Amino acid sequence: DIQMTQSPSSLSASVGDRVTITCRASQRISSYLNWYQQKPGKAPKVLVYAASSLQGGVPSRFSGSGSGTDFTLTISSLQPEDFATYYCQQSYSTALTFGGGTKVEIK
């Protein structure tokens, strides 16, 4: 299976900060990389698919980039509602896998 490694596993940031989360795949996955946001007690919500395509309704402060093995999710100006856990997920292989998650907390 393709291993997905996210970093950092957690971070503390303030409202208005620019936040970057990285995700590395154990092999090349082209642009088959998706990002999800999950809040406590809720199901995940897709933010970005195909590495850089913003899902409809997702604020434009979220953006994704990368291809091959290295990917990033950027929040340009962190808002109070963005404090959550973020997961990457590869959709390249038939065995789908997630990163371990990045928890974004309030500084």
Added chain:
Amino acid sequence: QVQLVQSGAEVKKPGASVKVSCKASGYTFTTYYMHWVRQAPGQGLEWMGIINPSGGSPSYAQKFQGRVTMTRDTSTSTVYMELSSLRSEDTAVYYCARPYISSLYRVFGYWGQGTLVTVSS
């Protein structure tokens, strides 16, 4: 609107089986694949497998091969996930999830509300 409504919480003993249902509404059931994803308490997301509601064999994550069975009932627009030989490590919230669009069938768009399965003696 698309809705995925899952069955209620379960408590099972080690060695037992559990069957979780996911009833779909608001769209043509056979048009979209359905996935199952689980999340142990305080842990990350883990994909379990995928089923095509229009037919064909499901595909399971290797970790669950031999223990998981995914089925569907087109008459009630419901998919099922049965996990057998339960152990404490199977304690988790189990989600069904559907793609937003059929061409991106490996991207999880709509999710059920989750079903907590607790395995305890």
